[in-house]
Amino acid sequence: MRSRLRTALAVLFLGAGFTARAEYAIRWIHERAAAIEVDGLTRDNLAQLAAAKPRDLASSELLTVHVEQPVERGSTAPTMPSVAGTWKIVGDALRFEPRFPFAPGVRYRAEFQPVRLPGRPGAHGETSDPSGAARTDPVISYFELPRAPATGATAVVQVFPSGDVLPENQLKFYVHFSAPMSRGGIYEHVQLRDRAGNLIELPFLELDEELWDPAMTRVTLLIDPGRIKRGVKPLEDMGPVFEEGKTYTLAIQPSWRDAGGTPLATTFVKTFRIGPADRTPPDPNRWTIQSEPRTGTAEPLIVGFDEPIDRALALRLIGIARVEPGGRPLSAVEGEVALDDHERRWTFRPVEPWSRGAYRLVVATTIEDLAGNNIGKTFDVELAAGAQRQLATSTISVPFDVK
Amino acid sequence: MKTHTRCLVLSLLACALGAAGAHAGITAGMKEGNPALKSISQLAFGPEGVLFIADTKAAAIVAVATGDTQPAASSALIKATAINQKIAALLGAAADQIVIEDLAVNPISRQAYLAISRGRGPDAAPVLLRIKADGQPEIVALDRVKFSRAELPDAPTDGMVGQANRQRNPRLEAITDIAYADGRVVVAGLSNEEFSSTLRAIEFPFKDVTRGTTVEIYHGAHGAYETRAPVRTFVPYKVGNQSHLLAAYTCTPLVQFALSDLKPGAKIQGKTIAEFGNRNRPLDIVVYQKDGKDYLLLANSARGVMKVAAEQITGASSITSKVDGTKGLAFEKIDWDGINQLDRLDNRHAVVIRAGAGGIQNLETLALP
Numbered sequence: 155m156r157s158r159l160r161t162a163l164a165v166l167f168l169g170a171g172f173t174a175r176a177e178y179a180i181r182w183i184h185e186r187a188a189a190i191e192v193d194g195l196t197r198d199n200l201a202q203l204a205a206a207k208p209r210d211l212a213s214s215e216l217l218t219v220h221v222e223q224p225v226e227r228g229s230t231a232p233t234m235p236s237v238a239g240t241w242k243i244v245g246d247a248l249r250f251e252p253r254f255p256f257a258p259g260v261r262y263r264a265e266f267q268p269v270r271l272p273g274r275p276g277a278h279g280e281t282s283d284p285s286g287a288a289r290t291d292p293v294i295s296y297f298e299l300p301r302a303p304a305t306g307a308t309a310v311v312q313v314f315p316s317g318d319v320l321p322e323n324q325l326k327f328y329v330h331f332s333a334p335m336s337r338g339g340i341y342e343h344v345q346l347r348d349r350a351g352n353l354i355e356l357p358f359l360e361l362d363e364e365l366w367d368p369a370m371t372r373v374t375l376l377i378d379p380g381r382i383k384r385g386v387k388p389l390e391d392m393g394p395v396f397e398e399g400k401t402y403t404l405a406i407q408p409s410w411r412d413a414g415g416t417p418l419a420t421t422f423v424k425t426f427r428i429g430p431a432d433r434t435p436p437d438p439n440r441w442t443i444q445s446e447p448r449t450g451t452a453e454p455l456i457v458g459f460d461e462p463i464d465r466a467l468a469l470r471l472i473g474i475a476r477v478e479p480g481g482r483p484l485s486a487v488e489g490e491v492a493l494d495d496h497e498r499r500w501t502f503r504p505v506e507p508w509s510r511g512a513y514r515l516v517v518a519t520t521i522e523d524l525a526g527n528n529i530g531k532t533f534d535v536e537l538a539a540g541a542q543r544q545l546a547t548s549t550i551s552v553p554f555d556v557k
Numbered sequence: 558m559k560t561h562t563r564c565l566v567l568s569l570l571a572c573a574l575g576a577a578g579a580h581a582g583i584t585a586g587m588k589e590g591n592p593a594l595k596s597i598s599q600l601a602f603g604p605e606g607v608l609f610i611a612d613t614k615a616a617a618i619v620a621v622a623t624g625d626t627q628p629a630a631s632s633a634l635i636k637a638t639a640i641n642q643k644i645a646a647l648l649g650a651a652a653d654q655i656v657i658e659d660l661a662v663n664p665i666s667r668q669a670y671l672a673i674s675r676g677r678g679p680d681a682a683p684v685l686l687r688i689k690a691d692g693q694p695e696i697v698a699l700d701r702v703k704f705s706r707a708e709l710p711d712a713p714t715d716g717m718v719g720q721a722n723r724q725r726n727p728r729l730e731a732i733t734d735i736a737y738a739d740g741r742v743v744v745a746g747l748s749n750e751e752f753s754s755t756l757r758a759i760e761f762p763f764k765d766v767t768r769g770t771t772v773e774i775y776h777g778a779h780g781a782y783e784t785r786a787p788v789r790t791f792v793p794y795k796v797g798n799q800s801h802l803l804a805a806y807t808c809t810p811l812v813q814f815a816l817s818d819l820k821p822g823a824k825i826q827g828k829t830i831a832e833f834g835n836r837n838r839p840l841d842i843v844v845y846q847k848d849g850k851d852y853l854l855l856a857n858s859a860r861g862v863m864k865v866a867a868e869q870i871t872g873a874s875s876i877t878s879k880v881d882g883t884k885g886l887a888f889e890k891i892d893w894d895g896i897n898q899l900d901r902l903d904n905r906h907a908v909v910i911r912a913g914a915g916g917i918q919n920l921e922t923l924a925l926p
Contacts, residue, residue, distance in 0.1 A: 221646045232639045234646035235693050252649050253696065254675055254682055260651050325752055336677035338656060356836060359807055360858075361787075363598065365749035367727035368614060370679040374749040378807075379786050380835065413678025466727065466750040526752045 180264050180295035181247075188256045191247035192217055192266050192293075202272040204243040211241040216270040217250050222261040222296070237262070259301040259415070266293040301415070308333040308412035310422035313404065314465040315524050317496035318425065321432035322398045323382045325526035327375040328465060329406060334370040334413040343410035344375065349401045357381070357395040370413060374466075382525075396428045432525040436463060438517045438552050444499070449510040449556055455502045457515060462497040464522040469493060471521045474502055475551075477512035484514060514551040583607060584622040586762050587703040592619045594699065597672040597683035600661035603737035603761060608661070608670060610685070611732035611744070615708075618735060618742055620761065622703040625687075629667035634922035635908055637692040640671075641918040644694050648675045648684060656681070657918060660898035662908050669900075669908050669920065670697070688920060707763045709744065730755075737761065738793035738816060739800050745788040754787035756802075758819040792842045792853070796870055803870070805839035805855060811886065813870065830873040831885030834860055841899040843907065845925050854891070854907065854925070856899040862891040864926050891926045901925075 177194035195203070203211065218236040239252040248266075256262060269290050314328040329344075346354040358375050365374035381395045396402065406422040440460045447453035455474065469491055475484035489504040519529040529550060583605050595614035602608055606626040610619045637643060645652040658672040669688040674681040685697040709730065730746040737743075741758045748755075791804035793816065800816040804827065812827035819825070833839075838858040844867065845852055851867035869886045876885050895912035902908045906922050913919045 219649070221649060221651075223642055223646065223652065232643065233693075234643055236646070237649040238647050238696050239649075254649055257650050257654065260649065262649070334679045338677050359787075360838060361731065361733070361747065361807075362838075362840075363613070363731035363733060363747070365731055365747070366729065367749060368679065368729060369725075369727070372727055376752065379752075380807075413680070464750070470726065470728065470750070520751050520753070522752065 178266055178268060178289075178293045180266055180293055182264070182295070182297045188299075189249050189251040190217075190219065190264050190295075190297075191244065191249045193247050195246065195248060195271075198273070199271055200243055200246060200248075203248055206272060208240065208242070214270050214272075215267065217241065217248055217264070217266050219250060219252065219262050219264045222263050256297070256299055258299040261296060261298045264295045264297065268292070304414070304416040306416060306419050308335070308414075308416060309419045310406050313406075313422070313424045315462055315497055316465075317462055319427050319429045320396070321430065321525045322394070322396050322428050323431045323433070323525040324396060324428070325377055325379070325382065325522070325524065326464065327377075327404065329373050329375065331371045331373075331412070331418075335366075335373070336411050336413050336415065337364050337366060337370070340364055340373060340410065343407045345405045345407070346395070347403045347405065349403075354395055354402070379526075398428050398430055401425060401427045432461070432523060432527065434461075435527045435530055436461065436521060436523045437529065438515065438550055441515075441552065443515075443552075443554055446554065447504075447508045447556055450507050452504055452507050455504075455515075455554075457500045457502075458495075459498045459500065462524050463493075463500075464524065464526075465493055465497050467518075467521045468497060468500055471518040472500060473516045474504070475514045475516050476509075477514060477553075484516075487513070508556045510556055513554050513556060515554065516549050516551050518549050582762055584703050584762075587620070587622055587705045589701060589703050591700050592621065592702065592704040592706060594619065594683040596681070597674065597685065598658045599732050599735045600659045600670060600672050601735045601737055601742070602661055602663050603742070606663060606665055607737075607761075608663070608685075609735050609737060609742055610672065611735050612683070613729060613732050616730060617706045617708050618732075618744060618759065619704055619706045620742075620763065621685075621699065623663065623670075623697070624702075625663050625666045625668055628665055632667075632903070633690060634906065635667075635669050635688055635692075635902065635920065636922060637688050637694070637920040639913070639917045640688075640694065640910065640920040641916075643692075644671070644673055644686060647686075647694050647696070648673070648682075650675050652916070657898065657910060660900050660908065660910055660920075662900045662902050664901075667902055669902075692920075705763045707742070707759045709746070709757065733787060734790045736791060736793055736802075738802075741816075741819075743791070743793070743802065743816070743819070745791060745804075747787040756788060756804075756819065758816070789839045790842050792844050794844055794851075794853075794867065794870070803842065803853065805833075805842055807838055810876070811855075811865075813873075828873075829876040829885070830870060831865070831888070832876060832883050833857070833863060833888065834883050836860075840897065843899060843901045845901050845907075846904050847925060852925075854899065855888075856893075856896045856909075860890075862893045862896055862899075863888040864891050865889075889926070893923060 179193045181191045181193065183189045183191060220234065220236050223234065237252050239250050241248065241250050309332050310329055311332050312330045341358055341360045346357045348354065357377055359378045377395050404424045408418040408421055410418050442458045443455065444458045445454060445456035447455050474487040474489065476487055478485055487504055489502050492501045493499065517529065522528055584607065594610065594612050596612050597610055598613050599611040600608060606623045608621045608623050610621060612619055641655050641657060642652045645655045654676050656674040656677060658674055661670050663670065671686040673684040673686055675684055676682060685699060686694045687697050689695050728748060728750050730748050732744060732746050734745045735742060740761060742761050744757045744759065746755050786806045788804045789807050791802045794801055794803050801813050802816055804812045806812060810829045811831040811833065813830050814825050814827040837860045840856040840858060842853060842855045845854065853865040853867055855863045855865065857863065865886050865888045873886060896909050897912060897918065898910035900908050902922055905925055907925050908920065908922055910918050910920050
């Protein structure tokens with residue numbers, strides 16, 4: 155329902171002496187900017203409150219909202235602050251707007267203490283109002299926004315690399331989810347096992363920051379680089395994560411919760427075999443143009459890789475440029491890119507039809523294969539061999555013509 | 558890392574200079590308004606109450622003039638039991654929806670600041686908090702503050718590549734630590750796509766467009782191979798007269814390199830001066846002085862807290878052979894359990910956040926060992 159909701163929910167009046175004249179009422183306003191309001195204030199009250207400084211209203215504890223937190227039996231609960239927000243007079247009501255919207259599934263307790271109204275000489279529970287005891291009793295109201303219904307539909311949709319044979323020095327996995335997930339302690343939900351079902355100990359580089367994308371539908375798991383490189387200590391102590399010829403299973407447990415707090419629908423399992431280590435840097439000169447588009451069409455350009463390329467980087471770090479006449483700078487060609495054939499085939503569909511001329515397939519040298527080798531450099535460099543790392547960010551180009 | 562070496566001394570010096578009117582510039586170029594953080598992660602104090610805040614989602618470092626520049630009136634110790642529940646109560650959320658991202662103590666006022674995410678999903682709200690003397694958290698309003706920001710350059714790619722690819726860019730660089738030293742903000746980052754660990758040194762005050770410098774850090778682990786393991790936490794430290802960074806990597810070597818080497822395009826070969834053991838992640842590192850000597854205190858995920866006499870660093874030899882167990886600088890294991898966050902309060906105390914029973918996190922002050 156889109157109408158303006160000013161729903162009074164679960165308003166409980168505590169205080170035996172409640173009478174028709176004691177009309178303080180707490181209303182929970184559940185709309186875009188959730189708030190609560192207290193009605194039943196006199197003209198004098200309203201005028202005094204409207205004139206009060208915001209800071210005084212905040213410190214008066216006239217109207218407070220607390221989160222109801224479970225207290226373990228026998229423990230002494232520390233004093234909890236009330237929910238941060240602002241107080242003001244809106245119309246004939248005292249309104250509290252929380253600094254952050256009320257959260258679904260959290261039980262809140264609002265308390266209005268009439269004895270703390272300005273101008274009351276007998277604060278702190280003394281009854282000095284001739285209108286009767288009920289006008290001084292605190293008014294307490296509880297409220298809980300329902301959680302969004304658990305759809306139970308969030309699932310792992312794919313893990314990349316998608317192939318079922320990976321190099322012994324496999325570096326990364328991208329886990330894609332069907333909906334945004336929640337962060338924190340993610341490594342508890344991911345297990346890597348060998349064929350016999352034995353757990354591989356600490357296979358991932360566990361980072362508190364967790365490598366999510368902005369939408370939180372993709373997380374990057376890095377194999378601990380100390381356990382895929384040669385000669386680095388964890389490898390000496392614990393052995394490599396993967397060994398050639400063996401089969402492993404990556405399992406993602408439903409205990410992992412989505413952003414709404416609902417566990418994943420099912421366990422996701424990816425089983426793969428480990429092949430030889432890949433210590434050969436990728437080289438676009440070994441790639442093949444499988445389908446050359448024709449002038450005047452929006453046919454795709456299809457490029458075949460000679461090995462699977464890191465999916466995220468293949469989608470982001472390969473582009474098409476047009477060679478402009480007269481030695482002018484290359485111009486980028488806008489288009490849609492896609493990957494398939496287990497990250498071995500890259501497809502580019504231009505937004506505008508191709509025009510006749512010379513083009514370049516432009517590849518950033520920071521692109522990586524599955525083992526994290528870059529163009530011109532392997533993941534781990536043997537210093538004794540005198541290998542030089544190439545630090546300047548650059549690209550290499552593969553020319554092609556559209557006829 | 559949070560406070561930088563002798564930052565109290567430097568801050569006091571800065572105050573003294575400020576009193577003399579000689580420091581114009583630290584906040585002069587800042588504008589007033591709301592920095593509109595998209596996220597909050599690492600914190601570090603610079604001079605004069607300037608707080609550096611890492612905003613990973615915005616790929617930016619925001620410098621906020623907190624105005625919290627009054628030297629502490631007392632040497633009261635900070636304590637806040639069930640700090641995670643108190644924060645949840647203040648922010649109107651369930652305690653399991655509160656993520657304490659970082660802790661930093663303002664070396665001038667001795668006030669503890671916390672970077673908080675309210676929520677664990679993509680809509681999590683970034684919140685900066687301060688712990689009051691009574692142990693209760695309060696929101697540090699950022700609606701109208703003096704601030705400046707340094708945008709971190711996106712993936713270092715050629716302009717021709719990718720920009721015309723019509724798809725959403727899911728790249729983010731997680732900021733694993735920031736620190737202020739010698740007029741520069743040093744930022745360690747790790748991409749969720751390229752396996753590259755970067756360290757940037759950004760001049761502060763930030764220029765109009767501050768691209769900073771990007772370098773890759775390698776350490777010669779055991780001589781034979783270079784690694785690209787990400788820097789986890791680091792602390793500036795002067796060895797002799799030269800400023801260095803002592804960086805703890807994820808698997809836990811301690812690597813030393815000169816701050817002056819952080820130049821655009823530079824390749825830095827760090828010097829591995831200690832191996833503190835595997836199956837472990839370093840969390841925070843601080844420097845303090847006791848009885849006229851400097852010490853490092855390193856908090857770890859699995860190997861507790863380690864105390865290292867810094868005098869060993871001068872003249873420490875580089876570890877170039879395979880290590881069985883630990884090697885290099887000698888350390889003393891300190892019996893502090895469950896430390897998740899660590900910063901220095903003063904030369905005698907550290908502020909920590911440590912796990913208590915039943916998912917409770919407590920903020921405590923501990924005497925430095």
